[in-house]
Amino acid sequence: MFSNDAFSFACMKATVAFFILITFCSCNESTNDIHGTWTVDSKFYRATCNITETNDAVKGQVLYYNDDTTVYTYNEGEAKNYFFNNIKVKNGGYVDAISGATKTGEQLVTLKLRHKDTLDITRYVMNKPLKETWIRIK
Incomplete structure (x- = not known):
């Protein structure tokens, strides 16, 4: 159904998006x-x-x-x-x-x-x- 390259690329994009979201949320400390x-x-x-x-x-x-x-x-x-x-x-x-x-x-x-x-x-x-x-x- 999916080729290994397409699946790996999709997983990599999801992982990067997840880490960006976590970094943004944890750095947003404010008063x-x-x-x-x-x-x-x-x-x-x-x-x-x-x-x-x-x-x-x-x-x-x-x-x-x-x-x-x-x-x-x-x-x-x-x-x-x-x-x-x-x-x-x-x-x-x-x-x-x-x-x-x-x-x-x-x-x-x-x-x-x-x-x-x-x-x-x-x-x-x-x-x-x-x-x-x-x-x-x-």
């Missing part, structure tokens, strides 16, 4: 799945943050913040404030790898996507972890 608008579920403050790509860096811009002492609302045209300055993929999660920062031995802020709409944030205050949950609203 796109955390992009969006998030609200903070914290007993210490209320906040809304927009994680987006700005000037080739993934940042978490503060849209609203209120800790009953300081209240901030971002208005278009004002200087932007950020929770995170340079989010990078690391070990199946994300870290805020602040560009230009020197090594100080401090713990990095980590972001872990628990669910597509739930983000676990761990910050370190005086070397103690402070965990927060952020919920996607957009």
Whole structure:
């Protein structure tokens, strides 16, 4: 039915296509799945943050913040404030790898996507972890 050459060529094409597909899928690691608008579920403050790509860096811009002492609302045209300055993929999660920062031995802020709409944030205050949950609203 098929000659050996035609069958071998078809197998080779299928194998090459398979490896190209696997390589493409495994190299497509990005922070796109955390992009969006998030609200903070914290007993210490209320906040809304927009994680987006700005000037080739993934940042978490503060849209609203209120800790009953300081209240901030971002208005278009004002200087932007950020929770995170340079989010990078690391070990199946994300870290805020602040560009230009020197090594100080401090713990990095980590972001872990628990669910597509739930983000676990761990910050370190005086070397103690402070965990927060952020919920996607957009």
